[in-house]
Amino acid sequence: MQDEPTPIELTKAVADFLRSDITPLISGHQAFKLRVAINILDLVTRQLTQEVASDAKEVERLRALLGIDGSVMELNRALAERIARGEVDLATPGLAEHLWATTLDKLAVDQPNYASYKRELSRGG
Amino acid sequence: MIEAALSRSVQRWCKGATGATCAAKLSGGASQETWRFDITHPDGPIGAILRRSPKGYGAAPTRAAGLGAEAQLMQLAYEAGVPSPRVLHVLVPEDDLGTGFIMQRVEGETIARKILRDQEFAAARPRLARQIGGILAGLHRLPQDKLPALRSRGATQEIAEFERDYRSLNWPKPVFELALRWLSDRDPGPSAETTLVHGDFRNGNLIIGADGVRAVLDWELAHLGDPMEDLGWVCVNSWRFGEIDKPVGGFGTREELFAGYEAAGRRVDPERVKFWEVMGTLRWGIMCGGMMQRFREGPDHSMERAMIGRRASETEIDLLRLLAPRGS
Known part of the structure; x- marks a missing residue:
């Protein structure tokens, strides 16, 4: 078992340092690159924080939908194949709900400020 | 370096032009670049844009129409009254600038x-x-x-x-x-x-x-x-x-x-x-x-x-x- 602080705490500390201490010192294209770098660290922090729980729920939904077991990757491949073959579609009970829940969990990590995501959250995501 | 080549080029096809200044790269990947520059002219500077593939990068990606086609389309659009920059010159080998074209610079915002x-x-x-x-x-x-x-x-x-x-x-x-x-x-x-x-x-x-x-x-x-x-x-x-x-x-x-x-x-x-x-x-x-x-x-x-x-x-x-x- 690894010691503390956790990867989440370490990544967040670096992001906060860059944001508060380095941003005021930099301008122009380098400032743009720094903003991208901070965005990446924030994304990594969100993924480290949320991925375990969201993957567990995704696997649970996929098992129910597909009637098989496997890793989150294996189950996603199986679902993708079934959609491609036309065996599963939007008329399949639970598919739309599953895709919505999964996609909202992805946006929560990737782009929580994306306007479509904020709109759907306000509907009660 | 590019200014010298542009200077020689504009004097060949732009009547009265005496050179090119203020060249600055606006964007560029490995195969295609966009530059802005001013043509020095007795009536006042003419704002221009160069779109080119540098020498050695002739091949366009499969989906792209190619710079030659792009120049033709923009000129056609301009003549038909579709808002488009006027194409001033299509590059020739003597220009020593690669392949591409030079067009009039249109002021305004793209962001x-x-x-x-x-x-x-x-x-x-x-x-x-x-x-x-x-x-x-x-x-x-x-x-x-x-x-x-x-x-x-x-x-x-x-x-x-x-x-x-x-x-x-x-x-x-x-x-x-x-x-x-x-x-x-x-x-x-x-x-x-x-x-x-x-x-x-x-x-x-x-x-x-x-x-x-x-x-x-x-x-x-x-x-x-x-x-x-x-x-x-x-x-x-x-x-x-x-x-x-x-x-x-x-x-x-x-x-x-x-x-x-x-x-x-x-x-x-x-x-x-x-x-x-x-x-x-x-x-x-x-x-x-x-x-x-x-x-x-x-x-x-x-x-x-x-x-x-x-x-x-x-x-x-x-x-x-x-x-x-x-x-x-």
């Missing part, structure tokens, strides 16, 4: 977020959706017998190509699978009419001033196909830059776009426009995946490219909003 937020454009914004309809109608009416050689691409081929690109990413995305199925099930087949299609007509590729659209840029994806493709692409949510209730580039409604198009004497097929909007949303999503691939495998190992890979999920939520909308 979508500024156009959507800055006060300077407040009066123009409500008119843009309708104006864009009129411009697309003019573009689709460009005389086919004068067009350069262009690839011809319909819905069926596009679906097949996107499916191949998606499969090559080898990362399962059930929402993309759903979109591919939706598209194949509704493939409208060849369009009744084949016209010039700009291929990348959207907020971000237009020069806009306080008076409206001043120039249509980035003709490199021009091809022959279904004119409704351009109407669908301009509505893709990724080009609304947050103004999600204004489908046409964040400027206005589909009804305004369609009215502008029809007022210019052309007909809209809203079903096909919707089809191409779904196609376009998927297209941008797959392109995000392609950026990730180039980040991982290619020479451009930049953070920006890496992060674009993480924008594919934006198109997944937009596809769901189009294909499986939740009750409001």
